[in-house]
Amino acid sequence: MGGTLLGALALAGCSGDLSALDPAGPAARDIARLWWAMLAGSVVLFLLVMGLFALVMLRPEAGRRWSPRTWIAGGGILMPVPILFVLVVFAFAQGEQHLPWRGEHNPVRIEARAHMWFWEFHYLDYPEVQPMVDVLHIPANYDVDVIATSDNVIHGFWVPRLGGKIDATPGHETLVRLYADRTGSFGGICAEYCGTGHAGMTFRVEAHTPAEFRAALGLAGEEAE
Amino acid sequence: MNGERNETALALHRKLSEIWGTPPGLGKLSAVNHTAVGLRFIVTSGIFFAIGGLLAMLIRAQLATSASPFMEEGLYSQVFTMHGTIMMFLFAIPLIEGFAIYLLPKLLGARDLAFPRLTAFGYWCYLFGGLMLIGALAAGVAPDAGWFMYTPLSSSIHSPGINSDVWLLGVTFVEISAVCAAVEIVVSILKLRAPGMSLARMPILAWYMLVVAGMMLFAFPPLILGSILLEVERAFGLPFFDPERGGDPLLWQHLFWLFGHPEVYIIFLPAAGVLSTLIPVFAGRPLIGYGAVVAAIIAMAFLSFGLWVHHMYMVGISHLAMAFFSAASALVAVPTAIQIFSWLATLTYGRPRFNVPMLYVFGFFFVFVIGGLTGVMLAMIPFDKQAHDTHFVVAHLHYVLIGGFVFPMLAAAYYWMPHMTGRFPVQHLSRAAFWLIFVGFNVTFLVMHLTGLLGMPRRVHTYAAEAGWDTLNLVSSIGGFVMTFGFALVLLDFVLQYRYGRAFPRNPWKAATLEWAMPLPPPVYNFASLPSVDRRADRIAPKEIGAHLAAGRGYLGFARNGQMETLGVSITSGRLEQLIILPNNTFLPLWTALGTASFFLAMLAKLYWAVPIAMLLVLFCALGWTRVTGSQADRGALPVGAGEEAPPHAECSGAPSWWAMVFTLASNATLYASLLFGGLFLWTSAPGWPAEEPPGMSLSLSALTAGMIAAGGVMGAAAVRRAGQGPRALLLASAAAHLAATLLLGWMALNGVPDRTGHALSAVCFAVLFYAGFHTALAAVFALYGAWRDATGLVSQRRNLDLRIGRLWHLYTAVTGVLGVAFVHLLIAMGSAGGAS
């Protein structure tokens, strides 16, 4: 009972328009899970080290049941290396999963051009659609590839509830895959410091059903992807 | 011991004080003594810490609520940029330097560091560079592009004012001091120890400082290079980072973080060294796992150079490449864990005492472990894609820096303050201060992790109320002020201790290292006579040894010709090898630093005509340094007490200055390698390659140039063998070849690379040729200097040190010069339209 209540409270505390802990897509959800798992592991390790510190300070003789070698090789190598290895392999697998190359369909491709200080979104698959400023329409339950670039300073494209961020660097095109598994409106923000307008460089991502998506872009009729 | 030299302890003390002391009044500015200069470093860095802390308070006040930001965004950006810059460059690194400068000779049983004048020069560079930055802050033109100064935000298009120049020039100025200190520390640890102290007997802190100084030699050059290139781009338009002209903003990021990540470990390792020193003392037994700790810190030093891309996961590097760095970042936790468990083992096998320094050790464990764990989290690429550039990172970095540096250094302060003042602190106040800092810190930064995960980016001056970050930020701000109060109490505590602390007998902590084997506060000459060490130097008995040394019964327990003398040993075995005669107090370091300052100010004020004048001024001052060195006659082995003899260092193959040149060149080579790497990097990554109008280089002219460089170098190097039998002809020929090479390189750079401001390919070629030309010009100076020393009778077959140091420079110039010419050709072939690829 109490546990569920606490859990609910924690979840409520984690919600928010820009919260990475309130995921609305698979990438963000994977990462949030990774975070909770790492947090749990870290709490255990932290308590272990502090417990040992208390032990050796308060009852040093108790720690002498392990040889110095056991302390150093055991605590310094045998304990951390397997933990780190598992963690690294897991994170690599997840990273590979999030790369923008899997998926059954061709993703919707969008170019996010960063300006000082607003975002301009070009719908590469729909050349007839006018670029939009600070609003990005995407289809829900569909892969979306955002190609970020800039012709001024470096900015960071970030929609915390949908997935990780990517820099928009002048002279480069970088790619991040977004996927919203529900319709709705999600906050976006510039992550990389880009001058005095940085704090105000926010935008919105609207995820729609296919029909709504076409309507939002002002496209006529139904057309299969 | 020689009978006639047997003197009473007091008379000896008087004589040595007179020789080693610093004159009063304005003469204080001429001080080169390591105790004096070390304390100056420490106090100055403390003042900068206070300024940086004040800025932190402004930040926390600004962010306390979403409603009432009191700074507008332009000012706020200066405040956070300066907070980070001051804390990293003007507080942390200089504090480490000061700490090492103050302590090392005392710990190693020497009377001073190897190059006292360089110590003083480093201090002045630090002070003047710091004042440039603070002056800009006061004038409202402080740097404002964040402490890592990403281009193009810091480039002239987006930062036309002098703000960025202040950072690039001021920080480079301070870095010069850091590299000087690094060279000095490495050489002093390797050569200036008590006889008998082999490497394996060094106190563990010396190992830490050796590794740290070594890291500084290799970590700072990439940033120095980056700063020079960016300043050149800003001032003269050569594009290295401008993507419109074949440059790449990512090059800056690589150069910056290639420095920036090792920097974090450069800050952490000395603090860990403090812990490895203090914990055994308070456990009442020597450190367990000495060898494992030495291995761990060496591993850590290397690993820390393989992590830098973890600051760049967002820039679009391939997953496999990021994985190398991600794994290395995770792995660096292992040597950290080895040290932590060595400390725990030491405590458990000892009888731990709990007192104020140990309280800070507890603070370290608590805070740093959390910082280390969040560090491993951030090393994981997917997680960092969310947490990067948010307040989660701000929280993490403060857990590491305050937990891993500030807490241990406060422990060190409480531990060694009695050494510096000869007095003991008032315990109650110390404890209250600790708890305020500890609680305040955790309140400030623990919740900040959550703030970040809820989406708050770093470096924002305001945020929307709807974001829901108000409560967390308010808590952080309150915690911040509690912590500040704690720091104020620490300051008060120190002042009280200094004024009213009770005096105490020698060695209050029952430590077993050499720095406690002297009267406190320490005399200017450290030891009235120098010890010999027959066991690991953290197991000695300071009381007995101290009395023995004070009575002048060790080495050099006498004054000779008013000379400042200390001993040099062979690197590994610590066998007595040479008598090192140190230069006395002088204003030259101050003048040289002022000359250097005029160079930086001329750059800052864009008075480019004055820049070469300032450079000549510096060269002139630097030559002045050599006036007091050298002797007209071979002296051979001289008595050093205890019945032993040693030749003066100028007659030894492994003289400190020779080693200093070796390490300086190693550092210089890193800078050069970074430059060549930069060229290749632009070829692989930058937009706008291949270049449309590549530079044209005539092959025969290049071959001639390379030949000249090589000839100059080989002749300059060969002169050593003719020392004592007329090396002058060779040296003059070498100088002539070097001058010819300089002219040829100049001609190539100016004529062969016409489009310097048009494309990065040309800019890189120009930079490489300039580097080579700069070195040949200096090589000519070295050759002429050698000839002059020979002409004035200062060179003989035994006294060939000047020529051997010159030989190092000549060979380095020859190799890098020839390589540079070849590299230019290669890069042009690869990087021009119509060439390969």
Next chain:
Amino acid sequence: MMRKPGEGTVLLLLVAGFTLWGIAFVQLYTFQAIGCRLGWDGIGIAGAFTLQRAVLVLSFILWLAAHLALWQWLRGREEMGAQEGDTLHRAAADLAVAAFGAAVFCFFAVFWLSPCL
């Protein structure tokens, strides 16, 4: 002049293992970047196994062999044992093993992850 060969050699031995690791790091990272630049990952060898991956995997294996060779050599030196430097020769050999482990840990992903995406 009194030149004593070998002064400070033990320091070189201490850093030998991780210097090798560092060189391996630079080589792999550089070849990864150059390979992508030159399109090696488009050149198939067997199925999904591209020239790019072949180069990296081969380098990785060679580096591991080099690490092992270095370790053997250092162990030999340790056994010959200069008495005074014992701790340090020991540490040098330990560091060589550690560097081998670090190489495995840091570079095993050459078998697996996307090299150019």
